[in-house]
Amino acid sequence: MRLPLLTVLPAALLAPALVVLATPAHAAPGADHEMPFPCGQEWTGTTRSNHSPSTRSIDWNRADDVDDPVVASAPGTVTTANATSTKGYGHYVVVDHGGGESTLYAHLNAVTVAVGQRLDQAAQLGTVGSTGNSTGAHLHYEQRASGSVQTAWFGGAEFVYGSTQRSTNCVDVPLAANMIGGAPAELVVYRREARSQFQVLRPGKAPKVRRFGTATDEPVLGDWDGNGVANIGVFTPATATFALKLASGRTRIAFGAAGDQPVAGDWDGDGRYEVGVRRPGEAAFHLRAADGSTTSVPLGASSELAVTGDWDGDGRTDLGTFDQSTATFTLRRVDAEGVVWTAQVQFGEPGDLPVTGDWDGNRVTDVGVWDPATATFSERRAAQPTAARATTARTVFGRPR
Numbered sequence: 070m071r072l073p074l075l076t077v078l079p080a081a082l083l084a085p086a087l088v089v090l091a092t093p094a095h096a097a098p099g100a101d102h103e104m105p106f107p108c109g110q111e112w113t114g115t116t117r118s119n120h121s122p123s124t125r126s127i128d129w130n131r132a133d134d135v136d137d138p139v140v141a142s143a144p145g146t147v148t149t150a151n152a153t154s155t156k157g158y159g160h161y162v163v164v165d166h167g168g169g170e171s172t173l174y175a176h177l178n179a180v181t182v183a184v185g186q187r188l189d190q191a192a193q194l195g196t197v198g199s200t201g202n203s204t205g206a207h208l209h210y211e212q213r214a215s216g217s218v219q220t221a222w223f224g225g226a227e228f229v230y231g232s233t234q235r236s237t238n239c240v241d242v243p244l245a246a247n248m249i250g251g252a253p254a255e256l257v258v259y260r261r262e263a264r265s266q267f268q269v270l271r272p273g274k275a276p277k278v279r280r281f282g283t284a285t286d287e288p289v290l291g292d293w294d295g296n297g298v299a300n301i302g303v304f305t306p307a308t309a310t311f312a313l314k315l316a317s318g319r320t321r322i323a324f325g326a327a328g329d330q331p332v333a334g335d336w337d338g339d340g341r342y343e344v345g346v347r348r349p350g351e352a353a354f355h356l357r358a359a360d361g362s363t364t365s366v367p368l369g370a371s372s373e374l375a376v377t378g379d380w381d382g383d384g385r386t387d388l389g390t391f392d393q394s395t396a397t398f399t400l401r402r403v404d405a406e407g408v409v410w411t412a413q414v415q416f417g418e419p420g421d422l423p424v425t426g427d428w429d430g431n432r433v434t435d436v437g438v439w440d441p442a443t444a445t446f447s448e449r450r451a452a453q454p455t456a457a458r459a460t461t462a463r464t465v466f467g468r469p470r
Contacts, residue, residue, distance in 0.1 A: 159201020
């Protein structure tokens with residue numbers, strides 16, 4: 070684990086046919102891919118002798134698949150998000166997975182990501198369509214190495230072209246919040262399944278499980294009713310709609326746009342959380358107040374992930390971003406005089422996912438990370454999130470990828 074690096078600055082300064090391939094075996098790609106569809110769905114993947122640009126490309130189909138969600142087969146950064154072309158690939162997305170590897174998703178109806186955006190595995194990037202040079206709805210998919218299409222591998226096994234398989238793109242998403250009522254935050258994972266579930270870690274007990282949302286929803290936690298305990302919620306990327314679960318029932322809020330990253334926080338300090346989004350294409354947060362008014366706050370780069378927390382303990386939720394390539398948090402706060410300050414805290418390792426929470430119950434939010442390979446939470450514990458002196462607590466929770 071690296072030592073913290075702290076910097077504090079004012080903000081001002083086509084219909085498919087079955088073909089049996091008789092081609093040499095190819096090595097598995099470096100990235101660990103899963104099928105480009107939500108957990109549990111069954112799809113048939115085929116090719117043909119004249120498949121362009123390569124017989125190693127896959128055309129995916131199932132019944133009534135128009136507008137079905139397409140998700141990232143591995144984490145990476147969006148390098149192409151074409152939502153206008155009427156030729157060739159039509160509407161398509163390319164995701165760079167590093168090391169010269171990429172994936173392509175073509176003939177989409179909708180594109181729900183932006184260039185530069187960092188995508189987690191299983192995050193939605195578009196919907197199945199028939200745009201461009203296509204004779205019927207399907208997903209054209211390619212795994213590439215140094216620009217060349219390779220034989221596809223999923224779940225560590227070479228794909229059998231012409232087969233029907235069930236997606237095991239069933240990942241956990243790390244979260245944290247005060248879910249039970251004590252002062253410290255609990256560790257939480259959102260398990261992407263056909264009927265997804267929030268699992269809350271309870272020391273000495275089985276995790277508390279609450280089912281809510283679908284495999285393509287994005288999870289969000291917040292104290293929607295102001296009773297001091299966080300509630301669950303989800304954001305549906307395709308419709309830009311929040312569904313929030315309260316003791317009294319469920320409420321829906323249409324806010325944001327397709328591809329936004331959902332956030333939640335007590336923006337005004339009244340004890341009730343509101344929703345918001347971070348729009349990667351703009352590198353800006355859009356926060357919704359209780360009366361429906363909005364505030365825009367630019368912060369970070371398109372590739373950075375959104376985080377929120379009360380960095381200074383004043384009762385208002387602050388904003389932040391996490392650069393996954395360098396494992397660096399950028400935390401923003403506004404002081405009593407209205408001056409905006411930002412601080413950088415380096416914690417974790419490249420590829421980790423960010424998580425924030427009040428680990429020690431002092432009403433100040435700390436930063437942390439979750440390692441997808443080992444399902445390990447690492448909590449950075451300090452008097453203030455930017456303090457140079459800190460300790461680290463580690464907990465294995467969730468399903469490793």
